Amino acid sequence: xxxxxxxxxxxxxxxxxxxxxxxYGLLTxxxxxxxxxRTVQNKKQYQCSTDANCQVDRTCRKRxxxxxxxxxxxxxxxxxxVRADRMRGGRNKFGSFYKRDRAHRMQRNAMRVTTVLxxxxxGPQSSFYPPPEHQVSSSTTxxxxxxxxxxxxxxxxxxxxxxxxxxxxxxxLSSSTNQQLSVSDFIMRPTYSIDPQxxxxxxxxxxxxxxxLRHSFPSTYQIxxxxxxxxDYTEHFIHHPIHEYPIxxxxxxYVPMMPMPTVSTAQSxxxxxxxxxxxxxxxxxxxxxxxxxxxxxxETTVDHFYNSTMAEMCKELPDGGMIAKFMADARSSKxxxxxxxxxxxxxxxxxxxxxxxxxxxxxxLTLDDQMNLLQTSWATVHIVDITNAMIxxxxxxxxxxxxxxEVSAGFIALLGNSPFVPAWxxxxxxxxxxxxxxxxxxxxxxxxxxxxSMENYQVVSEARSRVLQAWSExxxxxxxxxxxxxxxxxxxxxxxxxxxxxxxxxxxxxxxNPSTSLVLEMIKTSASRATVSTTTSIAQIPVIxxxxxxxxxxxxx
DNA sequence: CGTCAAGGCCAA
DNA sequence: TTGGCCTTGACG
Numbered sequence: 001x002x003x004x005x006x007x008x009x010x011x012x013x014x015x016x017x018x019x020x021x022x023x024y025g026l027l028t029x030x031x032x033x034x035x036x037x038r039t040v041q042n043k044k045q046y047q048c049s050t051d052a053n054c055q056v057d058r059t060c061r062k063r064x065x066x067x068x069x070x071x072x073x074x075x076x077x078x079x080x081x082v083r084a085d086r087m088r089g090g091r092n093k094f095g096s097f098y099k100r101d102r103a104h105r106m107q108r109n110a111m112r113v114t115t116v117l118x119x120x121x122x123g124p125q126s127s128f129y130p131p132p133e134h135q136v137s138s139s140t141t142x143x144x145x146x147x148x149x150x151x152x153x154x155x156x157x158x159x160x161x162x163x164x165x166x167x168x169x170x171x172x173l174s175s176s177t178n179q180q181l182s183v184s185d186f187i188m189r190p191t192y193s194i195d196p197q198x199x200x201x202x203x204x205x206x207x208x209x210x211x212x213l214r215h216s217f218p219s220t221y222q223i224x225x226x227x228x229x230x231x232d233y234t235e236h237f238i239h240h241p242i243h244e245y246p247i248x249x250x251x252x253x254y255v256p257m258m259p260m261p262t263v264s265t266a267q268s269x270x271x272x273x274x275x276x277x278x279x280x281x282x283x284x285x286x287x288x289x290x291x292x293x294x295x296x297x298x299e300t301t302v303d304h305f306y307n308s309t310m311a312e313m314c315k316e317l318p319d320g321g322m323i324a325k326f327m328a329d330a331r332s333s334k335x336x337x338x339x340x341x342x343x344x345x346x347x348x349x350x351x352x353x354x355x356x357x358x359x360x361x362x363x364x365l366t367l368d369d370q371m372n373l374l375q376t377s378w379a380t381v382h383i384v385d386i387t388n389a390m391i392x393x394x395x396x397x398x399x400x401x402x403x404x405x406e407v408s409a410g411f412i413a414l415l416g417n418s419p420f421v422p423a424w425x426x427x428x429x430x431x432x433x434x435x436x437x438x439x440x441x442x443x444x445x446x447x448x449x450x451x452x453s454m455e456n457y458q459v460v461s462e463a464r465s466r467v468l469q470a471w472s473e474x475x476x477x478x479x480x481x482x483x484x485x486x487x488x489x490x491x492x493x494x495x496x497x498x499x500x501x502x503x504x505x506x507x508x509x510x511x512x513n514p515s516t517s518l519v520l521e522m523i524k525t526s527a528s529r530a531t532v533s534t535t536t537s538i539a540q541i542p543v544i545x546x547x548x549x550x551x552x553x554x555x556x557x
Numbered sequence: 558c559g560t561c562a563a564g565g566c567c568a569a
Numbered sequence: 570t571t572g573g574c575c576t577t578g579a580c581g
Contacts, residue, residue, distance in 0.1 A: 031572045035570090083564075094562085
């Protein structure tokens with residue numbers, strides 16, 4: 001019997017069984033390894049018979065494969081690590097990550113030994129994964145995870161103590177895996193700055209040269225740079241010819257459907273500057289056979305080949321670590337929680353404008369319409385960004401600002417709209433349990449930008465249908481759409497809330513100037529538009545259904 | 558040449 | 570279908 005000494009006593013983050021080694025990006029047991037492999041290799045699709053929130057542990061892991069697979073994904077197992085060509089042996093691209101992770105574990109174990117708590121014999125796993133009662137997936141206990149993450153009164157229960165911990169606990173392991181970006185990396189980057197005289201309109205007006213890039217970053221760092229996965233799935237499906245596909249399409253789960261849209265569809269939604277793989281992807285899709293489509297899409301579609309359109313869109317996603325950087329930058333200088341939240345929004349808004357400007361459809365709008373669209377949608381994009389950063393472990397649950405006050409991530413996300421923080425926390429947990437991934441983030445962001453209420457702009461309508469089409473070929477489900485809609489409604493309310501501060505709490509409102517001028521400009525302009533225009537504006541943003549959320553009560557202490 | 562994460566095999 | 574054990578093969 002050979003026990004691998006490094007993993008002795010560790011429990012599988014999916015089911016709690018004994019860990020046998022690294023499998024598909026995660027230390028797991030042998031059974032979850034096999035289950036994950038079979039699921040991906042055979043492109044199985046499961047459907048949970050209840051509400052996709054089943055308990056998964058050693059005794060009941062066989063009961064609901066849907067929730068088990070979902071938990072595999074949530075905890076960080078990577079479908080890309082299952083080989084399409086089924087080659088045995090050898091090494092994969094995660095090798096360096098496994099090595100580094102082992103080193104981290106040993107280091108942390110060593111520290112733990114020297115600072116061992118009385119009565120406690122914490123295993124190595126407990127330093128890396130949240131303790132079982134804090135696991136956010138598959139919890140069927142009375143404990144609501146969002147309380148742990150987002151309730152300001154439970155600061156002491158948080159398990160993410162430091163940014164380093166948050167990094168290690170990223171469900172995607174992106175932190176440990178990715179050499180390109182770590183906390184220290186983005187802390188070292190030059191301070192983001194912009195001429196305060198520049199308004200949103202000025203930012204939008206500059207089409208040839210991006211003022212954000214011009215002012216803020218050295219040429220070696222692009223705002224929209226997308227981290228490479230440890231295993232590049234784009235390479236993956238290019239290397240494995242699509243003609244292998246029909247062997248998978250013979251199962252009864254699939255019916256032949258329309259061919260994959262050509263890359264030009266995706267290209268029009270993303271910048272013209274990212275053309276690295278476009279040629280090859282075009283070739284792939286032009287030779288694609290009839291593609292299978294699940295008639296009743298499940299939450300996870302296991303398919304390497306669907307992803308080219310979404311993958312192309314994803315190239316312009318911002319770096320998830322930027323939000324964490326904005327948090328870190330702002331918290332030391334702000335003495336007011338609202339000022340802190342708005343400062344983070346201010347920094348992110350600059351990125352959002354820069355990102356929107358790179359979108360070929362967005363720039364088809366006139367400057368006025370671009371402005372109108374952004375006024376309606378920027379906050380949703382911002383909240384989507386923070387939601388994504390939260391899900392991926394880039395953020396702590398709370399941030400201490402200069403006056404010593406603890407501010408929750410939810411408070412920051414919602415611009416201080418605290419009555420909705422629990423609802424937002426609930427959304428974060430739900431999305432996390434659904435395995436919210438890069439594709440979903442990409443779709444959420446584009447859906448947020450091209451806000452549904454602005455569909456009177458033909459460009460917006462066109463963009464939305466393209467996003468939905470591409471997303472539906474990968475992951476889109478009614479449940480995702482519903483959760484997105486809830487996020488959007490919360491963001492609307494948050495804008496309304498922020499504007500209400502100008503009259504209900506002028507002291508706070510005044511503190512927001514002048515460093516957060518862009519956000520205030522957005523809020524003020526859309527508020528003034530509300531009185532004269534028929535376009536969607538703050539006054540016309542639909543009120544959230546009372547049964548879905550807490551009543552709107554603004555607490556401006 | 559040992560290690561160890563891939564895939565494969567097969568009894569339950 | 571599951572999961573424990575076996576085989577493979579790139580890498581250090």
